[in-house]
Amino acid sequence: MEIKPKKSDKIHPFTRNILAVIQAIPEGCVLSYGRVAALAGNPRGARQVSRILHSMSRKHDLPWHRVVNASGRISLPRGRGYELQKALLESEGVHFSPSHTIDLSVYLWGADTGV
DNA sequence: CCACTGACTACTT
DNA sequence: CAAGTAGCCAGTG
Numbered sequence: 001m002e003i004k005p006k007k008s009d010k011i012h013p014f015t016r017n018i019l020a021v022i023q024a025i026p027e028g029c030v031l032s033y034g035r036v037a038a039l040a041g042n043p044r045g046a047r048q049v050s051r052i053l054h055s056m057s058r059k060h061d062l063p064w065h066r067v068v069n070a071s072g073r074i075s076l077p078r079g080r081g082y083e084l085q086k087a088l089l090e091s092e093g094v095h096f097s098p099s100h101t102i103d104l105s106v107y108l109w110g111a112d113t114g115v
Numbered sequence: 116c117c118a119c120t121g122a123c124t125a126c127t128t
Numbered sequence: 129c130a131a132g133t134a135g136c137c138a139g140t141g
Contacts (some may be wrong), residue, residue: 012138033123037137044136046123051139053122067122075122085122 014042018052025066028093029109030102032070050075065089072102 017040025031037045053064065088069075076082086096094107105111 015138034125037123042137044124045138047121047136048123048138050122051120051137055139064122069122070124077122081122 014040014045014048015052015056017041018045018049019056019060019062022053022062022064022067023060025063025109028107030066030068030072030089030094030104030107031109032068032072032104033075034070035108035110036067046070066092068102072104072108073100 018036021031021036021039031039033046033049034043036049037043040049042048049067053062053067056062057064065085068085074082074085076085086100089102090096094102096102
């Protein structure tokens with residue numbers, strides 16, 4: 001029978017790439033929205049990443065907590081997941097700075113020790 | 116199909 | 129560092 005992609009071909013490949021990228025993030029590492037979007041093939045799609053997380057994280061098992069903004073900070077407001085994300089990251093070995101920021105030079109996926 | 120929204124980013128003041 | 133402005137693009141109503 002003919003091979004049909006079927007299955008969620010309603011969404012753009014970009015959207016699906018985001019899911020793949022996020023699921024590919026190793027523990028103890030993080031990625032910025034812009035980075036995920038770039039790896040997905042759309043360096044301008046940072047905003048879409050957040051949207052996808054909202055829509056897909058419910059049905060997919062996405063480690064959304066490994067996604068932070070370009071400043072290495074959690075974008076979620078307090079009481080809306082901020083503390084949850086922070087807890088999940090710390091549980092994976094990600095340390096936070098005194099200013100609630102993550103050292104991207106150390107934890108950003110693909111980044112070295114910063115040296 | 117049009118309008119609005121949004122877990123963003125970068126630049127400027 | 130904070131606030132304002134602009135660009136960006138897919139999901140939802």
